Amino acid sequence: MTSASGVLTSKQSQTATIQAHLDEAIEGLLASLPAPQQVSADQRRGIIARYSAVLEGNFIYWMTGAYLAVGTDEARAKIIENLREEVRDCHPGMMRRFALAAHAVPTEADAQAVYQNLMNVRLFIGKLSPVPIVITMAFFEGFIQRFMPYLAELAQRQGSAEMEYTDVHGVCDITHTQELFRALDAEIALANGSVASDEIFEGVTLLQNLIRNIVVND
Numbered sequence: 001m002t003s004a005s006g007v008l009t010s011k012q013s014q015t016a017t018i019q020a021h022l023d024e025a026i027e028g029l030l031a032s033l034p035a036p037q038q039v040s041a042d043q044r045r046g047i048i049a050r051y052s053a054v055l056e057g058n059f060i061y062w063m064t065g066a067y068l069a070v071g072t073d074e075a076r077a078k079i080i081e082n083l084r085e086e087v088r089d090c091h092p093g094m095m096r097r098f099a100l101a102a103h104a105v106p107t108e109a110d111a112q113a114v115y116q117n118l119m120n121v122r123l124f125i126g127k128l129s130p131v132p133i134v135i136t137m138a139f140f141e142g143f144i145q146r147f148m149p150y151l152a153e154l155a156q157r158q159g160s161a162e163m164e165y166t167d168v169h170g171v172c173d174i175t176h177t178q179e180l181f182r183a184l185d186a187e188i189a190l191a192n193g194s195v196a197s198d199e200i201f202e203g204v205t206l207l208q209n210l211i212r213n214i215v216v217n218d
């Protein structure tokens, strides 16, 4: 995916390579999840609470950062579609109802547990680097979709039947994913080789650390 000079250049195949890297990162995270039946009630509550502490107040903000960062119509159209759905259907409210019904509303200690890793992702988003930010959001969306059955099972074990959040976010939309990677293609073409290879997965790495921190509070 990188040229001899170590910069990302504009070729369709690079998007496929990036997608493969993201799929691998997602599989790795899913494989590291403890089996729901082996998770204690306290850990179960903690995972849902830390996930909510991160998602409820940050997802729209990060997507907005992506919108401000990108420079192509393809990417803007894709991000706007996502933001419209988030706001119109009040996804933060959906997230809150999910946590409430699972008796897992984030406490001060839950917010503190993810503080540093969350801050790292926030600062990355603030750099407004178009290609790395679109890659990061593609990774996050892909992960969330695959994580929903697990999160739903934890909530069920908490005695909850409120599954709107996990139902809405667990849908595998192939057209949406294709459009997202076409938007990435357009942003790579616009960057025209100006993205250093050590920068393209910076946000993905920070987000992986944050997700591990959500699952295991250490």
Ligand SMILES: [Fe+2]
Pocket: 059, 086, 091, 169
């Ligand atoms: Fe959402």
